[in-house]
Amino acid sequence: MSIATPPAQLSAEAAEKLRLLAAEHAAEADRTRVLAPEVVDAIRAAGFARHFVSARFGGAEGTFAELTQAVLSVAEGCPATAWCASLSAYSARFASHLPQEGHHALWGAGADTVIATALIPSGKAERVGDGWRVDGLWQYVSGIDFADWVLVCAVVASPEAVQGPPQMRFFAVPAGRYTVRPTWDSIGMRATSSHTIALEGVLVPEHLSFDRTDIMTGRNVNSDLSAHNVPFQGVGSLTFIAPVVGAAAGALNAAASTLTGRKRNPGGELAVVRASGRIDAAKLLVAQNAEVLDGRLFDQAHLARNERNATYCAEVVPEAVGLLVRAAGTSGLGEGHPLQRFWRDVTSAASHVALQYDTAARRNYAAVLLGPES
Structure with missing residues (x-):
């Protein structure tokens, strides 16, 4: 069973096709602890990754209600598939806080970029010239096996004279710049690929970073789309x-x-x-x-x-x-x-x-x- 690439909008029909396909592969995914390649392709084709992406990059600029109903539907067939589909959509919404140059880096070639996110500030970042050097380990990064990019949150190293709570920032890193450590061994949601990733001295340019406060408050200076704020x-x-x-x-x-x-x-x-x-x-x-x-x-x-x-x-x-x-x-x-x-x-x-x-x-x-x- 296959799914043809649909229009930009995430439709109920596309979600239902993904549900049926994912259900066919659910038992095997549970056994092997990984989603089948055709299921991964179908998540992308159904429109989850592009759901919150700006229309100028080919995205759907969709609503939370549309996404929620689609995720509910897919989960009836395979919860692990729905989990990864949901996170791919919401990760793109997080990435909308990047500067405009960062938007072009992620979606300039198309809106179906799959992004994984590590929300917990587990790593450390240090200012280096016009960018950042990022190090650390992040656990439970769902969908990392097939992600094109990952967003990681890190604590910024501050001079000793600076007082107050530490600054935390997100950094977008493309696949190939981080190492995946296969640590996910839960008895449930086995096929979500929620593994640990490691970054060792990875240099990240300024346009691929933003302050964590932006996500928490919802104020997005780089996009005026409703869902991005x-x-x-x-x-x-x-x-x-x-x-x-x-x-x-x-x-x-x-x-x-x-x-x-x-x-x-x-x-x-x-x-x-x-x-x-x-x-x-x-x-x-x-x-x-x-x-x-x-x-x-x-x-x-x-x-x-x-x-x-x-x-x-x-x-x-x-x-x-x-x-x-x-x-x-x-x-x-x-x-x-x-x-x-x-x-x-x-x-x-x-x-x-x-x-x-x-x-x-x-x-x-x-x-x-x-x-x-x-």
Whole structure:
């Protein structure tokens, strides 16, 4: 099965074709811990990498709602594929903060450049002439096996006389300038290629760097596109929760296929119904987050609610999949059954730091509900 290159827009039809293709290869991807080349090509062809890219480079200038629905769909077939597709889109949005010369470096030859991102400031950067020297190790860089570029965040070395918090910057580095260390060994999301990368004294020109504050505040001095000017607080967790919720919908389909004949009973039916309610509620909350971003509702109440929504989904979706596993029984846990793969993928992905109440939602939304601490 193959997918022809579609128009720039990421359509529901393109997402559905990718879902079917990814589902065909999902078991093999889980076994080999890598996406099939045709699936990688299909992610690119479907329009995920170009979704947030400027139209002047052939990009779609798409919406958060369109992307979210596409990721939910693909995840029903293969969560690892959806995870990589989601991150390729959001990484391009991050890269829009680069200076204009950097835009041309990444997208001058076309909008389908696949970018991976290391958000945690694990490395160090030092000013060297008109550019930077970057060193360090970054873990859990999803999609790195097939990325054309990677964005890494590093702490800038400051003179001893300078006081205050350290400056952090992002640096865009092309494939071939970094080393990939195959360290990803999670039991779930096996095919996301979320490996460690190493940079050793890599020189990065100024036009391939920007201040981390730009991403956090959402103020983009190098692009006036709506999607390029969104505070990280409201959008960060959506990147990760949409594949998780879509994977739960895939688990629901897989579990339902086991409850036939004599295996269908009131207890199993009740578990499926209860799980479906949790999954549908999570879909609505994820869609609500996308609506907030597209509607540019950037007050603290909406941004904090987005964090709450995502972390809540990461709590109830594993509960739903647990109900489905118990309803399906032993047959659903066989190595050849997709339910156990969805179960492992949801469990692994929901543990992401961006989806934890304490780190992503508690303090901000508590302040909305209860007011600031006295």
